[in-house]
Amino acid sequence: MSKRGAFIAIEGLDRSGKSTQASALIKRLEAANVPCKHIKFPDRTTPIGKMIDSYLQSKTELDDHVIHLLFSANRWELASSIVKALEEGTTVVCDRYAFSGIAFSAAKVLPRETTSKDGDSTIPIPTHVLSYEWCRAPEISLPAPDLTFLLEVSPEKAESRGGYGEERYENKEVQEHVRQVFDRIGEEIESSGVGKWVVLDADLDKDEVEQSVWDEVKPFIEHMGVSGPVRKLW
Ligand code: Z5A
Numbered sequence: 001m002s003k004r005g006a007f008i009a010i011e012g013l014d015r016s017g018k019s020t021q022a023s024a025l026i027k028r029l030e031a032a033n034v035p036c037k038h039i040k041f042p043d044r045t046t047p048i049g050k051m052i053d054s055y056l057q058s059k060t061e062l063d064d065h066v067i068h069l070l071f072s073a074n075r076w077e078l079a080s081s082i083v084k085a086l087e088e089g090t091t092v093v094c095d096r097y098a099f100s101g102i103a104f105s106a107a108k109v110l111p112r113e114t115t116s117k118d119g120d121s122t123i124p125i126p127t128h129v130l131s132y133e134w135c136r137a138p139e140i141s142l143p144a145p146d147l148t149f150l151l152e153v154s155p156e157k158a159e160s161r162g163g164y165g166e167e168r169y170e171n172k173e174v175q176e177h178v179r180q181v182f183d184r185i186g187e188e189i190e191s192s193g194v195g196k197w198v199v200l201d202a203d204l205d206k207d208e209v210e211q212s213v214w215d216e217v218k219p220f221i222e223h224m225g226v227s228g229p230v231r232k233l234w
């Protein structure tokens with residue numbers, strides 16, 4: 001069987017530099033003569049993507065279950081074309097993927113937190129709107145990335161970068177919940193053996209992060225086993 005392309009996902013919190021690093025990685029791959037394709041989720045150009053875009057900009061309101069399924073459907077729209085590209089030997093670099101889908105939806109909490117009394121202090125108990133398992137279900141059987149980068153950025157660095165706070169989810173509280181769900185997903189991916197999960201410090205300079213990404217990708221593309229069939233999530 002001829003060598004297939006590698007499926008590489010770049011994940012992370014808001015303003016961690018995913019789009020910057022996805023573009024930089026594509027340039028490195030092109031320079032190394034590796035056939036490659038750059039995709040991004042949400043893909044705001046499709047009819048479903050336009051509904052997502054309108055929701056993210058708070059122009060429309062949607063039930064939390066509905067928007068979660070739309071994000072997932074947006075990935076299923078492209079799933080067969082991802083597999084086709086990989087089988088044809090093209091490496092696919094994906095800016096956000098199913099893991100963002102699970103993390104952002106499972107992180108949602110009800111606007112008013114329930115509280116419990118502990119002596120004199122009141123402890124907030126966040127009530128999650130959608131369970132982790134429910135959020136994960138529509139992502140099952142999507143093509144699995146061979147390699148996923150989780151770019152970790154501190155709240156201070158994220159805030160100092162352009163455009164923070166303009167869309168839904170772009171606030172510290174949501175991002176902290178999202179960070180926790182990403183950690184859970186990383187543990188699950190690692191223990192399932194379905195792909196490699198690499199956490200990188202995205203507070204560093206762009207060039208340093210780019211080099212860390214390339215240090216992982218280069219040997220992976222040269223030596224690792226991306227010749228087997230494309231795997232499925234979980
Ligand atoms: N979402 C969801 O709920 N469910 C799903 O299934 C999916 C997504 C797929 C929009 O996503 C929202 O959708 C998102 C998750 C949710 N909500 N939040 N949060 P999006 O991908 O369209 O979001 P975006 O607008 O592209 O923002 P982003 O992805 O969070 O940003 P980024 O790609 O990580 O960062 P960047 O655009 O590369 O960089 C931002 C700025 O920082 C820019 O000025 C860079 O030049 C600068 N930058 C980047 N790296 C560095 C370093 N290392 N140092 C200094 N400055 C840097």
Ligand code: MG
Binds near residue numbers: 018019020095
């Ligand atoms: Mg981006």
